[in-house]
Structure formats: C-alpha cells, structure tokens
Amino acid sequence: MAFLEGSYPRVIAHRGLALDHPENTPGAFHAALAAGADILETDVHVSRDGVVVIAHDPDLTRVASRSGLVSDFTADQLASIDLGAGQGFPTLDQVLTEFPEAKFNIDLKTRPAVEPFAEVIRAHRAEDRILATSFDEPTRQAVINLLPDVVSSTSQSLVIQARVRTWFGLPSEKWLVPPEVVALQIPPAHWGFALVTPSMVRLAKRRGLEVHVWTINSPEDMKRLWQMGVHGIVTDRSDLAVEVRGELFPELALG
Numbered sequence: 001m002a003f004l005e006g007s008y009p010r011v012i013a014h015r016g017l018a019l020d021h022p023e024n025t026p027g028a029f030h031a032a033l034a035a036g037a038d039i040l041e042t043d044v045h046v047s048r049d050g051v052v053v054i055a056h057d058p059d060l061t062r063v064a065s066r067s068g069l070v071s072d073f074t075a076d077q078l079a080s081i082d083l084g085a086g087q088g089f090p091t092l093d094q095v096l097t098e099f100p101e102a103k104f105n106i107d108l109k110t111r112p113a114v115e116p117f118a119e120v121i122r123a124h125r126a127e128d129r130i131l132a133t134s135f136d137e138p139t140r141q142a143v144i145n146l147l148p149d150v151v152s153s154t155s156q157s158l159v160i161q162a163r164v165r166t167w168f169g170l171p172s173e174k175w176l177v178p179p180e181v182v183a184l185q186i187p188p189a190h191w192g193f194a195l196v197t198p199s200m201v202r203l204a205k206r207r208g209l210e211v212h213v214w215t216i217n218s219p220e221d222m223k224r225l226w227q228m229g230v231h232g233i234v235t236d237r238s239d240l241a242v243e244v245r246g247e248l249f250p251e252l253a254l255g
Helices: 026-035 075-080 092-098 111-124 137-146 156-168 198-206 219-228 238-248
Strands: 010-014 039-046 052-054 104-108 130-133 181-186 210-213 232-235
Touching: 010 026, 010 210, 010 238, 026 039, 026 092, 026 238, 039 111, 052 092, 052 111, 092 104, 092 111, 104 111, 104 137, 111 130, 111 137, 130 137, 130 181, 137 156, 156 181, 156 198, 181 198, 198 210, 219 232, 219 238, 232 238
Parallel strands: 010 039, 010 232, 039 104, 104 130, 181 210, 210 232
Antiparallel strands: 039 052
8 A cells, every 4th residue: 555545635634633532532533534534644752651652742731731741751641641532642552553544644743753653663564554754854864764665745944945946946856855755745834935836736746746735724725725736635624624625526525
C-alpha cells in the first residue's frame, strides 16, 4: 500500500473529529473515520519514561486544564488524565494497534521523539501507512534516516524555498525536493503572505507533489481550495469536508 494511493481530493482529519470526543484520542479518530476521512492527522511528544504519546501541545494547560508538560509525566500517568469522555492521552503504540488499517499523518513535535517513534513504527510494520513530518527540517530528516521507507511532507524551510521560487518565477526544476517528500502541506497564509496560490499549486504539481492545506473548517473555503486544485484539506470538521467533497465530486460521495 502506498500512502497516497487512491483518488483525491482527500479529507485529512486534524487531530481526529473532536465534536463528541477530545482531540487526538481514539474516540476522535473513530469519529473521523466513521465520517469518511481518508487520513488521520496527529502529533507526538515523548513521556517522562520515553514512550511516544499522542499530543499536540507540549503542556497540559489547554487540553487538561492543569499545569505541567507532557514530558513531566509517565505514559501511565498521562493515560489516567481525563481529557473528556473518560479518555486520556493515548500512546502511538495503542493507536496503531487500535487502528491497524488507518493512515496517519504524524507531526513529530520534538527531536527526542524521533528514535522511539521509529521503533514503534517498525514494531508495527506500519511504514506504508505513515507520513512523518516536522516543522523542523533536522527532525524531519532524522526520522527519514531511521525510516527510509516512510514518506514525508515539506518542512518549513522547503515551503519557504517554494514560495520564493513562485515570487521570482525561478525554474521549478531547481527546487530540490527530497525523494521521500510526497506532499506540500501548508496553511493558506503565513505572517500575512499568501502561501496557497495557483502558482504554488502549479509548482507542486510540476514536481509531482500533492498540496494539502491546513487547517480549513469553512465549507466555502474548502470549495474554493478544491476548485483551485489542491489535493487535500486538513480540517477539524472532517464531517463537513466529506459533505463538501460529495457535492463537488459526486463520483466520490460515500454510498
């Protein structure tokens, strides 16, 4: 199985579907898949005892209303913290076990996560259903060095290079994209500069990359971006995105 096999446009569930379940928990992932999401997007940190834990923030303030860092607690302690609906922080091992066929787009938030992350992926033989990425290029590259069969997306530095090329009309073939990179994953804008533009979409397509835009929750924006030609929408509302996709591309509608 290739990670991006199958037809697009793709619905990528940002931290699952957190309507009736807390984000980044098995309940949210089950809900996203039930809604028709193609890929689950999530994030990992490392617990005090070296276990890879599903969590976006480095601290517990926003999701658990308490002080402390993820790295201050053991995996068992994190699992016992009620994030809502009786769910705690799951481990990557737990999630890969519970969702043996799901595809995961995983953002490594810290460099210490790299080695234990690679061990878990290898233990599950999950290389073909993982896209591993990081905003930090050395972290992203460290993952690929350990997991050469895992695909990746553009880090921040690669995105900047791409945007500069479109601004100045530089040759697309001079944009050096590592062979494991299969997607340009970007927000609509950064620091007031538009990133998702027709020229960026054309550049990505010329280099054989998909374009995935985050984090899009408005149906109107989903329609506009898909009509522009982007391949995937990263969204907190995978339920709405599946509906919009069905309207625009009825041949892909569920059922």
